[in-house]
Amino acid sequence: MKQTLSDLAIFGGNPAFAQPLYVGRPNIGDRQKLLERINNMLDRRWFSNNGPYVQEFEQAIAAYLGVKHCIAICNATVALEIAIRALGMTGEVIVPSFTFIATPHSLQWQQITPVFCDVDPKTHCLDPRKVESLITPKTSGIIGVHIWGTPCAIEELTEICQRRNLRLLFDAAHAFGCSFGETMIGNFGDAEVFSFHATKFINSFEGGAIVTNNDELAKKIRLMTNFGFAGYDEVIYIGTNGKMSEASAAMGLTSLESMDEIIAANHRNYQTYQTHLKDLPGLQLFQYPEQHRQNYQYIVLQLNAQLAGLHRDELQRLLWAEQITARRYFYPGCHRMEPYRSYFPHAYLLLPETETLVQQTLLLPNGTTLSQSDVETICQLINFIFANAADISTRLQREAHD
Ligand SMILES: Cc1ncc(COP(=O)(O)O)c(C=O)c1O
The missing domain is CATH 3.40.640.10 (Type I PLP-dependent aspartate aminotransferase-like (Major domain))
Structure with missing residues (x-):
């Protein structure tokens, strides 16, 4: 449990996990x-x-x-x-x-x-x-x-x-x-x-x-x-x-x-993330529509930097230091990758929602290898980061300049 900013691994504290947690870690089955x-x-x-x-x-x-x-x-x-x-x-x-x-x-x-x-x-x-x-x-x-x-x-x-x-x-x-x-x-x-x-x-x-x-x-x-x-x-x-x-x-x-088992693990983790990542300013957890069946494989955060006081990339760096390899998805958008970036340099003008999503989404680990206590630790950490977002962001920017 982190008490002060110096407990964060990025500022010299011990990482929250001894081994890295990955997004998309394979499920094996029997x-x-x-x-x-x-x-x-x-x-x-x-x-x-x-x-x-x-x-x-x-x-x-x-x-x-x-x-x-x-x-x-x-x-x-x-x-x-x-x-x-x-x-x-x-x-x-x-x-x-x-x-x-x-x-x-x-x-x-x-x-x-x-x-x-x-x-x-x-x-x-x-x-x-x-x-x-x-x-x-x-x-x-x-x-x-x-x-x-x-x-x-x-x-x-x-x-x-x-x-x-x-x-x-x-x-x-x-x-x-x-x-x-x-x-x-x-x-x-x-x-x-x-x-x-x-x-x-x-x-x-x-x-x-x-x-x-x-x-x-x-x-x-x-x-x-x-x-x-x-x-x-x-x-x-x-x-x-x-x-x-x-x-x-x-x-x-x-x-x-093992499909039922995997979906149950994903769903349980998703619900725990949902419970513990509520009411954080500028942070939304992607809500799966209730009327359809889901596999709950993807834990998708969307972070509005202005409201949160912290950019998605800063959160990612903080989590990586803690051995939580949260991933940006589809960044910077296919239209900004080759050959499309050269073929259609102005494509972004017609893609405002895509441009926002690629700047704001961050995926968290899920799957059968993740325990409930792992999910709780990740959530506690994110809550701590949000409670201190402005100070953390300032310190990260200051250290980048030093
Ligand atoms: C949306 C989407 N389409 C296509 C693919 C390609 O799948 P594969 O890796 O099996 O070729 C992926 C793979 O991650 C994907 O996420």
Whole structure:
């Protein structure tokens, strides 16, 4: 427990934690079950090419989501590239800038221009009211991103795409296990893409999946994922290698079996953060909408420096010194990263909400490796920092000048 400013690790005190706490630390699930699966895989000598674990993983996901087709992919970035291509997107596609860089890169990688649209400050997802004015004769589609697992204006975007004859893809990298009302994410748009990267709440080391209810599209995606092979020697389509390995599927299946436990741990931590981070000036904890199912993976702080008397980056430095590796997310915004910064130097003028979010958001650790007492310690520390925000900020600035 910190009593004075000098107790803060940044000013020479002992760090609150002996070992670093990370955002996105992998959940493992039942280690024994994973090792059993890996052993079986080795015995079978079937490591890739639509092996039994990949098939089982795909069936488990499709059944859980109530979606017709699931194609497991080596990661979500390649999954996005394949889905974009299979949907025939060309020219320009509207995307948020407040997302991971893989979303626009998966377009630009195939010479499709990402057109950045601003987000709704409440949901952090694409603002459908701002989408329509960005549609041009070159626009072929929209990619909505369910940031933090929050459904991205599904009804509004679906309506716009139907009316304007555009393809609709959702980047659901964050949203496995989440719903829009009673319907699981995975059932919307022309297709949706999940990530099972190690940092996601369900992981397959590296991995992703494309899900769709469209039979034709699913067929095309399967061909594309495996070089266009329709049979042993028969290639009938241009394709790539997007296949998931058996080792990844073994981890994915093991992870799926622990899903309820992981969500319960995330939810419990989220509620503790909620209880202890109330009423701090200028600090908001992102509130998950009650009417949808959530995986509660992301603990998202938004900090208004003027009201708090402390900048987000100062809070981050303070927490890092305490071994809490809180992370800025999507900073400085995709539109301020290359090549987009050079292509569209004035993009920020149309992205005021994005510009604010990238300056204000900070993510805290969550997951099964975090205990209740860890969360309480983090919250106590943040409360102490806020109670002394002005003095801390002054001292940090003075020390930066010395
Ligand atoms: C919103 C979003 N889209 C796409 C990706 C890419 O996923 P992957 O790492 O599986 O390629 C991520 C990964 O973190 C993401 O957060």
